[in-house]
Amino acid sequence: MNPRLPYLREKTAKLTSSPGVYIMRKKDSSIIYIGKAKNLRNRVSSYFRENPDHTPKVAAMVSNVYDYDFIVTDSEYEALLLECSLIKQHKPKYNILLKDDKGYHYIRISDEEYPRITNEKNTKQPGRYLGPYTSGFITKEAVNEANRVFMLPTCRRKFPQDFGKSRPCLNYHIKQCMGVCRGRISAGDYREAVEQAVEFIRSGSAQSVERMEAEMLRAADELDFEKAAMLRDRINAVKKASEKQKIINSGVESADVIGIAEYSGGLYVSVLMYREDRLFDKAVFEFPLPDGGEDILSLFMMQFYYKKPDIPRNIIIDHIPEDDLLITEMLEGQAGRKVKLHVPQKGRQLELLRLAKNNSAEYAAIKNDRTGKEVIALEQLGQSLGLAKPPRYIEAYDISNLSSESMVAGMVVFEDGRPLKKAYKRFTVKEQELQNDYGSMREVLKRRLMHIVTGEGDEFFTRTPDLILLDGGKGHVNAVTPLMKELGLDIPLFGMVKDDKHRTRAIATGGREIQINGLRQVFDLVTRIQDEVHRYSVSFMHLKHKKKTYSSELLKVRGIGEKKAAKLFMKYKTIANLRAASAEELAQTAGVSTDVAQELKKVISEL
Template identity: 55%
Template sequence: MYITENDNPRIEFLRDKTHKLTDSPGCYIMKNKTHEIIYIGKAKNLKNRVSSYFRAGQDHLPKVWKMVQNVYDYEFIVTDSEFEALVLECSLIKQYKPKYNILLKDDKGYSYIKVTNEEYPRLQAALQKEEDGARYIGPYTSSFAVRQAVTEANKVFMLPTCSRVFPRDIKKQRPCLNQHIKLCMGVCTGRISKNEYNHIVDQAVNFITSGSQDSVKRLTKEMNEAAENLEFEKAAKLRDRINAINKAAESQKIIDEKIKDMDIVAVAQNAQMACASVLMYRGGRLFDKSDHFLGEKMESSQMLEQFLMQYYSSRDKIVKEILIEEDFENREIVQQYLQQKAGHTVRLFAPQRGSLVRLTQLAKSNAAEFISNKTGRTKREVTALEELSKALGLEKPPRFIECYDISNLASTNMVAGMVVFENGRPCKKYYKRFSIKTVEEQNDYECMREVLRRRFENYFEKTDEGFSIMPDLILLDGGKGHVNAVEPMLREMGVNCPLFGLVKDSCHRTRAVATGDGEIALSKNRSAFNLATAIQNEVHRYAITYQAKKHRKNAYQLELTKVRGVGKKKAVKLLTTFKTKEALKAATTQELAKTAGVNPETAAQLKAIIDEM
């Protein structure tokens, strides 16, 4: 069944919103006209999955079609992996019990984690329940996520995944490669008893259903008991299993039993808007998310302070711990206000390291995704501009960035390129090329001064629409010498735009940002570093392409002037008229004579030289 505007008048709005959605994994939350949650799902790629509901011509099953009919809007929560999205989806469905999740539970598209009914049970992914005596955990809405969870559990607990049947095939063949590389405990060797194996399977099921912390507690208790009973080999195996679980859970942010009740708050902004995201943990699980636009932009810590005051002043209950991405001047005052309103102790703090920092990064990632969804910009672009702004000490993320590079061959064909990035993306309609006019010998500083002077003379005289925008940031391909050469001239012209250089290493790769008296390293700001590198590579490509084109044109011009009776002006006219080498070669003798204004004999000589070029 196909969904149309007659079925859902909001379908065009939903399609447009989904077009801007992130490619990251996460959960999506469908709501009806009264903002009631009617369906919760998860996806490895949010954009691909959510767009499948609203795509024109998409054939839906009747139950799905009915659900899409009632979707008025949706929200989403970004996660770091599909496994985390799976865990979050289960938590949200358990909390909200959406109507269509319940109706669709028996749909064959749902998946289960299956514990087979055998003497030596296996953990498997199953698409539907069967009457085979096996134990089924689920249902889950993603077969891929179920496979991922089963694979992780089999790996951590070293369960067999081969086709051998136990106990029939015990000691019948050599152990496979998995046993040698410690991905399988080696049941086929006969050294694992049936009771021991089944106990390990129970541990694996507990790992999937209860989370890593609970599994670690149980296994630690067993390990200590084994050590007390002098069963050191068993204790060592349990120790290795605990280490494997801890390694698998290092980046897990959806379930953490150490985090009982906590809010995590972070702010992201671009050149137009700012957004705050609140991740709510309750009972050790990510419970909900709330996104808010903050209106006019201001300094990030000030925005955070004002948001905390406004957000919690309207809340009936305030948690005891609130995690923030950065400290701010009036934190203790805000904390005192929250404590008075809540009637209990409230801790407001910014972590400096460890797992809690990763939680603030997750909150910031969600805020950035919310902005990118509204503006059509990616989370990476939003994050890069914000990082660059903070690293360079700018008041706000730059919307328009201009970058300049000089290119020449010794003192010939000296040119410059200007590229413009708008909101972190190349804006080619504003690119400009310059032929150096006042500098006769190679001098990058003087060339750069000429180019910037001409650019802002055009800005003040308003002679070219392409120069009509005052940039928020100017970057020069060069070090502090370039900055010191250009900055005083710009100040004299009344241009107060922030100015920095882009410094390259010996391998011609971006290394740092230059100021007038030093350098700013961007190595700790990966997104900002990648953006600066992209800008520097683009301006270099643009300038050197123009320089090569001009060099070829001058070479052609020089060749044409070898013909007697053809001077510089006639050569330029020929190149201007025919524009490309191919067009020039395709021209007839009569066309060459007419264009250059020469006699047939001279035109024939021109034709001969052009054919050899």
């Protein structure tokens, strides 16, 4: 507990109720947290109240606060801008800080008589630069495409020094280079092609094609047919590239598309930046999952767009952020025009939003040694079931029996979308004398959940799952739900419903079914879980049934009763181990004479 709390509470009681920014400091005056508030007194006092319910992260921050400063502003909007500025300046420990995994990339137009267009990681060399760009891949692709479309040289020859010194290379013969090395292209014509390529990189849109078409018509009118043909070829090359890579007419003129994926306690955000109908750049960020239920999108957008020079006309997102009015005011103030926050429901923009989410999921998968499909499946499963976060740790249960004999249950565990076999458990149903799937499921779940309540058991039995799935419909869910309430547990509980061909069809709640056929990754994951828990429980049931059959054979030996037969199976577990045991070992385990053990050995060898 922070010994400074009495002082901090007394100071906060006198704090103004105006909007502003508060700055938490350690004893050495270093800044550890910066926040904004509509009402400073109410917000700051929430940190220092008598009975706080802080998350671990906030509690750790409060325990380190020695004092705080505050700056009063005229509006909440001014507080937002000041908060963003101070966070970028000081980078406090407990604020969410955006960290890009790459440095910046640039496109360089060299300062030469015959300039080259190249992809660079810095601006140290002389020349003109486009950028910065956050995606090295997109920068490289843009340079390669521009050089190819406009047939610019990519070799290491120096011009005009190397004119005519050797024959043109293969690129010239396959029409991917205009053959500057022949010395037949003037510096003026070459620079014109370079400028067209730069315009193509900047816009990549139909506008550059329109300009070249106008220039081509003008050259034809002036009877400069060679230039007109050259422009015609460039126009065709641009159009061909657009058909292949959707550079032109992507359907989004000026927009950022933000996709967020949550996985393994972290957040992964992709921003696809479209300008002039093409994908212009991409940025990917990773940061820890914030505490306190803050809106992730609000936190991200405030930091990402603050003082950003290139603000698009549209920002495509999956929900409207909490501070949408403040964020919009900031964006429009920086852009000097209207900026729209848009949540698409259908069409091309919804496809782009899914693409951005897939990018985030793939990035999360790489960072966590998983596949993008596994990340997406867990995220979509959580959303479909209305969970607060993706279910990383899932337990599934199935009941198996032969009539009223060999009644058992299997529990399988999936962690991060994959089976965790060392956490699997088997249960023998003990309280049900007759076949009763609902009663059996309730009995098994009670025995398992009591380990969570008491804290007794191994690391897997005492762990609380993020989701429990029962192999069955709403009847199974309704049988177990009252038990959960009795034990005071709040664990999401659903059933896995099969069709008449024993294939996964839907997920059941206590009163309805949730269709998952339209979510391919979710459907595949739930099907794998359902198939695995069924396989596991059925294999255990067959094993139990075999043991009962073997046990009845042992009972035929005079002097062997049910308790002695149970001792033998408990000791040796499998028929192979029983067969390998000597008569003396069997006699000692079952507590019988040598003659009975010899007869027992004979019966076991015939099993």
